[in-house]
Amino acid sequence: MHLDGSDGDTPLLRLGLVGRGIQLSRTPAMHEAEAAAQGLACRYELLDTDGGVEDDLAAILNRAEAEGFAGLNVTYPYKQAVMAHLDGVSEAAARIGAVNTVVFRDGGRFGHNTDYWGFSESVRRGLRGAAMGRVLLLGAGGAGAALGFALADLGVRRVMIADTREGxxxxxxxxxxxxxxxxxxVAEAVQLADGVVNATPxxxxxLPGTPIPPALLEPRHWVVDIVYFPLETAFLEAARERGCRALSGAGMAVYQAVRAFELFTGRAADAGRMRRTFEAMAAEGGG
Incomplete structure (x- = not known):
């Protein structure tokens, strides 16, 4: 989709987020604000299968493509299922086995994974100097897949993976x-781990609660929760109370959006500006 930033003839950049229970997402605001700052007209829509949209992924993709969307972000629980409906995927998405960004281009659908880079950048910036010997990864779904590869590439010597789903x-x-x-x-794994990452919903x-009993955590642990609505999850709150270094899902949410914006528009995004939009919503009480 060609985007013209000049006045009067700027085409509408139409984007969407496909997921379940996503009404508190800050992704629409980040993309719309960044587009506006770059002189683009953008409408970012929530396609929530828990909020009125039929739970039919193929139909959602067909409708979005027919209606001229430039692309879609994809979140829980569709990051793996969406791959069957695409014409091609990036090398990273193929390696991870999950897609969180779909670009409609030249009559085709192309999948990417910006979670990998988003998480990696968040950890590099937010956990400088943290021990990376052993890390317990909770959840092996679409987000967990990206995080498993990211942790390995960040130099973690042992990635311990737990998931309640068989296999x-x-x-x-x-x-x-x-x-x-x-x-x-899991209790034994926490004892061995330097850090714990929650990639479950x-x-x-x-879906309130904590993915593991907080009593298992010790002050020596660092904890990352990729959930960001609410931003301060019960798990993060408990970790901080126990003296752990804790990192919220804000960084991953912002950096994955930065990369997605570039894929949708072909334009570099301003990460600081997108983060300010994210934080402004937090100040206003957004999820």
Whole structure:
């Protein structure tokens, strides 16, 4: 889609987020504000299958493409399922086995994974100097897949993966390679770990709670929760109370959006500006 920033003839950049229970998402505001700052007209829509949109991924993609969307972000629980409906995927998305960004271009649908870079950038900036010997990754779904590869590439010597779904952790560990292993005893894994990453939906506004008992955490641990609505999850709150270094999902949310904006528009995004939009919503009480 050609985007003309001149006055009077700027085409509408139409984007959307496909997911379940996403009404508190800050992604629309980040993209619309960044587009406006660059002189683009943008409308970013929530395609929430828990909020009136039929739970039919193929139909959602067909409708978005027919209506002239430039692209879609994809979140829980569709990051893996969406791959069957695409014409091609990036090397990173193929390696990870999950897509969170779909670009409609030249009559085709092309999938990308910006979660990988978004998480990596957040950890590099937010956990400087943190021990990366062993990390427990909770969740091996679409987001967890990206994080498993990211942790390995960040230099974690042992990525311990836990998932309640039969075979999910083993599949991801096999894909990530020799540095990854499946763990059944989460309590034991926490004792061995330097850090714990929550890549499950537990803690979201629609699924409150903590992915593991907070009592397992010690002050020596660092904790990352990629859930960002609410931004301060019960898990992060408990981790901070126990003296842990804790990192919210804000960084990953911002940096994955930065990369997605570039894919949608062909223009570099201003990460600082997108973060300010994210933080402004937090100040206003957004999820």
């Amino acid at each position: 999910a952790a083993a599949a991801l560990a096999g894909a990530v390679g020799a540095v990854a292993e499946v763990v059944e005893d 537990v803690g979201m506004a629609k």
